[in-house]
Amino acid sequence: MYLILLGAPGAGKGTQAHVLTDLIKIAHVSSGDLFRENIKNGTPIGIEAQGYINRGELVPDETVIEMIMEHLSTPACRNGALLDGFPRTIYQADALNEALREHFKEGISRVIYIKVDTDELLQRLSGRWICPVCQTPYHEINNPPRVKGKCDQEGAELYQRDDDKRSTAERRLQVYFNQTMPLIDYYKEHGLLLEINGQQPVEKVTRDIVTALEAIPANEGKKSIMLGETEESLVA
Ligand code: ADP
Ligand code: AMP
Secondary structure, three states: OEEEEEOOOOOOHHHHHHHHHHHHOOEEEEHHHHHHHHHHOOOHHHHHHHHHHHHOOOOOHHHHHHHHHHHHOOHHHOOOEEEEOOOOOHHHHHHHHHHHHHHHOOOEEEEEEEEOOHHHHHHHHHOEEEOOOOOOEEEOOOEOOOOOOEOOOOOOEOEOOHHHOHHHHHHHHHHHHHHHOHHHHHHHHOOOEEEEEOOOOHHHHHHHHHHHHHOOOHHHHHHOOOOOOOHHHHHO
């Protein structure tokens, strides 16, 4: 099964991904986490991506597509994946659909769109702290760890991302509005979009997502929707 988490920076995609992958036992594939890992390891992808990330811009499509496709072919993703932060452009969405159809003989099951107001997004990004080991995001006010500054699972010292500082966060939101928001209509037109109110407590957002996923008819799980084919043509 392939699911996509769509939403602005700070909408709560990573937060929900950590809970959901525990519940539904599929791999969490975060393009941002993969880039940060590549940067830490000084790989060619990391070296290329760093400048874009520091400026709050998107990394070029071809680079991110190659990185994600390679990752989707690893054994960790043999049961599918919950994609977080990818796709972020129509070009990436088309490439993902084509690759899934060609190499994995499966389509996207649903796109979970987590909707949050802009003011709230900036407040969330400025208070975000992340575990360097398991990448779980916390928030100093909304979603604090049990012990200040330490990850609940790993006990590791939490850190703040450089690109969460106000000026870069504002640029990232602008980039989201211009380049990623068109994906909402793109997936809506294909009948794949589940719109979730992200401005509720974390647990309530999770519950709404699970309820929406549970409402997917069982036969769809087997057949899976391919973009370009209508639900009716699959059921027929
Ligand atoms: P994204 O992955 O979409 O960029 P995160 O999951 O990292 O977003 O969440 C951004 C920040 O908002 C984090 O500090 C997180 O703790 C906090 N957060 C996530 N979900 C909620 C929520 N439902 N209500 C309040 N704060 C939240
Ligand atoms: P995130 O952790 O999802 O907030 O991503 C951090 C940064 O990584 C983004 O601001 C982009 O610079 C880059 N990035 C992550 N995913 C993508 C993507 N799908 N396409 C292009 N750039 C990406």
